[in-house]
Amino acid sequence: MTMIVTGGRVVAEGGVVNRDVMIEGEKIAAFLPAGEGLAAHPGAEVIDATDRIVIPAGVDPHVHLMVGFMGQRSVYDFASGGIAALRGGTTAIVDFALQRRGGSMVKGLAHRRKQADANATLDYGLHVIVTDVNAETLAELPELRARGVTTLKVYTVYEEDGLKLEDGQLHALMAEAARHGLSVVLHAENAGIVERLRAEAVAAGHEAPRWHALTRPPIVEIEAVSRAIAFSRDTGCGVHILHLVAAEAIGLVAAARAEGLPVTAETCTHYLALTEEALDRPNGHEFILSPPLRDKANQDRLWRGLQTGVLSQVASDEVSYSAAAKALGLPSFANVANGITGIEARLPVLFTLGVDQGRIGLQRFVEVFSTWPAEIFGFEGKGRIAPGYDADLVIIDPVTRRVMSTDSDYGDIGYNPYAGMELTGFATGTIYRGKLVVRDGVFLGEEGQGRFIGRTPPKRPAL
Ligand code: MN
Ligand code: MN
Numbered sequence: 001m002t003m004i005v006t007g008g009r010v011v012a013e014g015g016v017v018n019r020d021v022m023i024e025g026e027k028i029a030a031f032l033p034a035g036e037g038l039a040a041h042p043g044a045e046v047i048d049a050t051d052r053i054v055i056p057a058g059v060d061p062h063v064h065l066m067v068g069f070m071g072q073r074s075v076y077d078f079a080s081g082g083i084a085a086l087r088g089g090t091t092a093i094v095d096f097a098l099q100r101r102g103g104s105m106v107k108g109l110a111h112r113r114k115q116a117d118a119n120a121t122l123d124y125g126l127h128v129i130v131t132d133v134n135a136e137t138l139a140e141l142p143e144l145r146a147r148g149v150t151t152l153k154v155y156t157v158y159e160e161d162g163l164k165l166e167d168g169q170l171h172a173l174m175a176e177a178a179r180h181g182l183s184v185v186l187h188a189e190n191a192g193i194v195e196r197l198r199a200e201a202v203a204a205g206h207e208a209p210r211w212h213a214l215t216r217p218p219i220v221e222i223e224a225v226s227r228a229i230a231f232s233r234d235t236g237c238g239v240h241i242l243h244l245v246a247a248e249a250i251g252l253v254a255a256a257r258a259e260g261l262p263v264t265a266e267t268c269t270h271y272l273a274l275t276e277e278a279l280d281r282p283n284g285h286e287f288i289l290s291p292p293l294r295d296k297a298n299q300d301r302l303w304r305g306l307q308t309g310v311l312s313q314v315a316s317d318e319v320s321y322s323a324a325a326k327a328l329g330l331p332s333f334a335n336v337a338n339g340i341t342g343i344e345a346r347l348p349v350l351f352t353l354g355v356d357q358g359r360i361g362l363q364r365f366v367e368v369f370s371t372w373p374a375e376i377f378g379f380e381g382k383g384r385i386a387p388g389y390d391a392d393l394v395i396i397d398p399v400t401r402r403v404m405s406t407d408s409d410y411g412d413i414g415y416n417p418y419a420g421m422e423l424t425g426f427a428t429g430t431i432y433r434g435k436l437v438v439r440d441g442v443f444l445g446e447e448g449q450g451r452f453i454g455r456t457p458p459k460r461p462a463l
Contacts, residue, residue: 001025001045003434004037005393008049011056011366012385021054023391026433030387047429047436049395055366056385057392057430058090059373060343061266062185062242062315065095066115069337072325075411079447081320081343082121084410086438086445088344089369089394089427092123092379092453096153101132101162105140109147113452120450121443122432125377127153127185131162133169138176145180148454150378151240152177152184156224157191157290164191167227174237181457183238183262188224188249189216189291202334209284212333213276213292218246221291225249229256229263238262238458240376243317245271245291247301254310257463264376264460266313267302269342270417273349275299278417286326286415288336289317303359306368309463313373314350316342323414340417344409349418351396351425367461378455395429402426410441 003023010019012031020037022029022044038046065081067074076084078095085093097112099105105128112126128144130137130152144152154170155163165173174184197215206214225241229252232239241253244265256263270289275296278287287293305311319339329335342349350369354360360368374383381390402408404418430438437445 001434002041002043003045003047003391003431004041005047005049005054005395005431006035006037008052008054008395010054010385011362016362021385021393023431023434026391028385028387028389028391047395047431051399052428053362053396053398054385055394055396056370056383056389057092057394057432058088058347058369059377059379059383060085060090060093060316060318060346061313061373061377063093063095063318063343064339065318067319069321069325070328072321072328075320075322075413076318076343077119078116078124078450079119079121080411081318082450083443084344085122086430086432086443087410087427087441089347089396089430090122090343091392091430091432092125092374092382094125094127094151094377096129097126098129099131099137103132105130105137106143106147109144109149117452119447121445121447122450123453124450125379125453125455127151129153129155129163130165130173133165133173138172141176141180141182145182148452150182150455150457152182153187154184155187157187157189157194159191171231171235174231174235178235178237183240183458185240185242186228187242188221188228190220190223193220193223198334202332207332209279209288209333209336210276212288213279216290216292218248218294221246222248222252225252229261232256232261232263241265243268243291243315244311245294245298245302247298250301250305250310257310262458262460264312264458265310266315267305267311268315268317269346269349270340271302272299272314272353273418273421283415285330285333285336286323287340287417288333288338289340290338306354306360306364309461312368312376312461314346314368315373316346318343320411320413326415341409341413342417345404345416345418347394347427348423348425352423356398356424372461375459375461378457379453380456391431391434393431394427396425397428398425400424400426
């Protein structure tokens with residue numbers, strides 16, 4: 001099976017080129033002079049990318065499909081969430097497998113694989129969430145590595161959900177993980193400060209969504225990032241800071257990287273597009289997520305972090321609780337499920353605010369959307385358009401503009417965080433392993449086409 005993607009501007013290593021891309025089977029085979037692909041390979045399937053931009057498909061390093069809250073299920077599972085991702089130009093994700101306290105990480109991994117393997121519609125890897133560090137846990141690390149898990153997820157908050165690791169456990173885990181070439185990905189917030197401020201706010205009768213941000217001030221995140229960097233320095237363990245939003249933490253990450261520590265960080269689509277003022281809207285509770293949205297000046301510094309490359313990826317932190325599920329915890333901010341959807345909007349939001357509005361160039365956009373997440377999270381053969389790489393490509397329309405609405409997403413979520421925003425850069429075609437699986441928003445693939453990807457240890461791009 002040969003496919004030719006012709007007529008597009010292709011974002012390749014070293015620059016944007018006008019070339020035809022030849023695909024053989026599941027792999028990119030070669031670049032050909034523009035317009036000459038079909039003549040060279042009559043009978044090939046032709047994808048016309050005239051007036052379009054062709055980029056390596058997105059890798060979303062931080063998503064939660066098929067999760068529950070107060071008896072509610074997220075709208076997306078590994079089939080529908082994967083379709084939403086593909087519509088948004090993403091062909092690979094990293095989701096999470098949970099170790100239950102007192103339980104085995106390997107069993108948690110096997111359980112999540114069973115949930116995903118039957119119907120996943122895209123490639124996926126798993127971080128294992130570690131909630132209990134003991135001799136048995138530490139002894140499982142080589143087995144996790146053998147099963148393709150190279151990253152361990154740790155929470156420094158959410159004791160009420162049975163997720164938080166104490167510092168002594170985190171330090172011990174990092175020391176042992178480093179010995180086996182594993183890294184930690186961290187939800188970095190200081191539990192003590194959050195718990196005290198929340199208790200005070202609740203006791204004072206404060207319920208409005210804005211209190212979610214007020215009870216998680218930036219120091220909460222700054223301290224936890226600082227602690228993680230200190231632990232990395234002491235143990236040699238790689239640390240990736242998830243969903244970084246507090247601007248002061250960017251400086252900490254930059255300093256750690258300048259020092260040569262194995263530290264990386266991501267920010268998220270919603271932090272780049274929304275500010276804490278969203279919490280004051282009538283549907284402000286729908287914007288409750290952690291760490292919380294911040295102000296405009298902070299947001300500008302996140303963009304600078306992407307410009308300098310200190311922030312090396314933009315993740316969605318996808319959680320598709322429906323509008324009804326988000327409302328369950330009302331009236332108090334303290335009881336609303338955290339998280340918003342973004343797996344599909346990551347592409348047009350980042351393209352519009354980044355490339356179209358001139359904050360980052362096309363090359364950097366591709367780096368933080370595709371290339372660096374693939375490298376940092378060990379997806380071999382993804383994240384670039386180059387011969388030998390997986391034929392995972394997205395064809396973007398950089399011209400057509402569309403106003404987002406509550407039903408822009410594939411799933412019936414009932415709200416969209418970006419509703420009302422006029423965006424461009426939507427995918428008109430997504431090619432996954434050499435097959436056109438989405439055309440103009442319509443899924444052409446099949447459930448179960450996705451594969452679990454065993455990942456290799458991180459390669460961290462130089463600053
Ligand atoms: Mn988190
Ligand atoms: Mn998350």
